[in-house]
Amino acid sequence: MTGPDPLAAASGNASRTMRDEAVGRFTAGLEDPAEILTGTRDVKRRDPWALLSLPVHERDPAAVAGPGDALVAAADGLIWGALTAAGEKLRRTPACPRSARAGARDIESARLHTLFAVDAGKVEQWRLLEGAWARVPEIATRYGIDPDCLTASLDGYARELIAAGVEHEYGHVPTVLVPCMGLAA
Numbered sequence: 001m002t003g004p005d006p007l008a009a010a011s012g013n014a015s016r017t018m019r020d021e022a023v024g025r026f027t028a029g030l031e032d033p034a035e036i037l038t039g040t041r042d043v044k045r046r047d048p049w050a051l052l053s054l055p056v057h058e059r060d061p062a063a064v065a066g067p068g069d070a071l072v073a074a075a076d077g078l079i080w081g082a083l084t085a086a087g088e089k090l091r092r093t094p095a096c097p098r099s100a101r102a103g104a105r106d107i108e109s110a111r112l113h114t115l116f117a118v119d120a121g122k123v124e125q126w127r128l129l130e131g132a133w134a135r136v137p138e139i140a141t142r143y144g145i146d147p148d149c150l151t152a153s154l155d156g157y158a159r160e161l162i163a164a165g166v167e168h169e170y171g172h173v174p175t176v177l178v179p180c181m182g183l184a185a
Contacts, residue, residue: 014110044075067177071143076173080110082132082158083168086123087112093126113162120163129158138178149180 009100038048066076087109090096096104104112123129133151140147163169 058080067174067181072173074139075177079158079168082129083110086162087130089128111151114165114167118162123159123162127169145180153179155172
């Protein structure tokens with residue numbers, strides 16, 4: 001880049017020229033304010049996505065709209081069922097000592113992982129989520145999303161909950177589904 005225009009510097013307009021260049025770089029591609037003020041601007045509507053730098057999946061109308069209520073409810077049911085199955089299996093693992101198993105029966109199975117610590121590796125070793133996602137392909141097809149993506153998203157979320165000892169919340173389900181929005185089955 002060359003320095004300020006020597007002629008502009010001699011006339012005291014160096015900072016104005018540099019400012020104008022910076023403003024020009026910053027506003028490149030935006031509407032010209034002078035055209036707006038004088039009424040000579042091009043009245044064509046601009047593509048609202050053109051100036052945004054969003055990942056492709058976030059420009060897709062399906063992704064922007066987010067998952068529908070029915071899909072969120074179906075995914076919530078799948079997650080709850082998986083955590084319930086995991087809790088039933090967890091009662092019979094070393095994480096739940098024999099002395100605590102009688103009391104563990106009084107705790108809702110889907111919440112049992114919040115009381116008994118489970119390392120991330122033990123989720124797989126003890127097969128806590130084995131068979132939990134059998135209905136995912138049917139649900140994914142019903143709502144027009146990719147079954148593999150839905151399975152991976154739900155499984156990852158459930159594993160994280162179990163390993164962290166955190167209770168599932170319905171409000172988190174839309175976020176879990178976002179990676180699969182716009183991916184057709």
